[in-house]
Amino acid sequence: MNEGGATKKTMGVDPYERNWMYISIGVIVAFFVLISIAGLALGIQVPTEERRVDPRTFADSAPWGEPAQEVGDGEYEVYVVARTFYFEPASIEIPVDSTVTIYVSSPDVQHGFRIQDTNVNMQIVPGEVSKLKYTFDRPGEYPYICTEYCGLAHAAMFGTVKVVEEGADAEEGEEGEDE
Ligand code: CUA
Numbered sequence: 001m002n003e004g005g006a007t008k009k010t011m012g013v014d015p016y017e018r019n020w021m022y023i024s025i026g027v028i029v030a031f032f033v034l035i036s037i038a039g040l041a042l043g044i045q046v047p048t049e050e051r052r053v054d055p056r057t058f059a060d061s062a063p064w065g066e067p068a069q070e071v072g073d074g075e076y077e078v079y080v081v082a083r084t085f086y087f088e089p090a091s092i093e094i095p096v097d098s099t100v101t102i103y104v105s106s107p108d109v110q111h112g113f114r115i116q117d118t119n120v121n122m123q124i125v126p127g128e129v130s131k132l133k134y135t136f137d138r139p140g141e142y143p144y145i146c147t148e149y150c151g152l153a154h155a156a157m158f159g160t161v162k163v164v165e166e167g168a169d170a171e172e173g174e175e176g177e178d179e
Pocket of ligand 1: 112147148149157
């Protein structure tokens with residue numbers, strides 16, 4: 001019935017459906033572009049699980065818990081142990097404009113690691129190594145705190161990144177109670 005004009009419709013897609021398909025594809029393309037910009041141009045990273053370690057033993061071996069080490073020109077690395085209820089090291093000292101790769105793991109329960117005034121914020125799972133990189137381009141003190149409730153003294157779990165001006169840079173070592 002009504003041959004001719006109306007059969008056209010059955011051959012194509014309903015205009016409403018077609019428009020929504022275009023919108024869906026547009027949203028996917030927009031997300032892809034925005035994620036690419038965030039990741040490649042703005043350097044926004046998602047914390048990645050770097051590798052696994054044995055939660056019973058990893059904290060006993062270097063470089064875990066030691067002061068930040070210079071690994072290149074303006075490049076530092078630090079391996080933080082997050083445990084009930086403190087961070088090792090409790091203080092990370094680096095010169096201004098350094099890029100620090102921060103590795104964190106826990107030997108006991110789940111913790112969090114967030115550095116205030118930065119976008120460094122990681123979940124710390126026992127036996128998994130979380131990793132983020134950050135460039136500190138302003139001198140000052142940046143407290144880091146545990147963001148995951150981990151027990152009675154959770155609120156006492158914190159440390160400080162000390163970003164010092166070049167020249168005022170303290171010598172390596174002499175970091176208190178090294179054995
Ligand atoms: Cu560790 Cu809260």
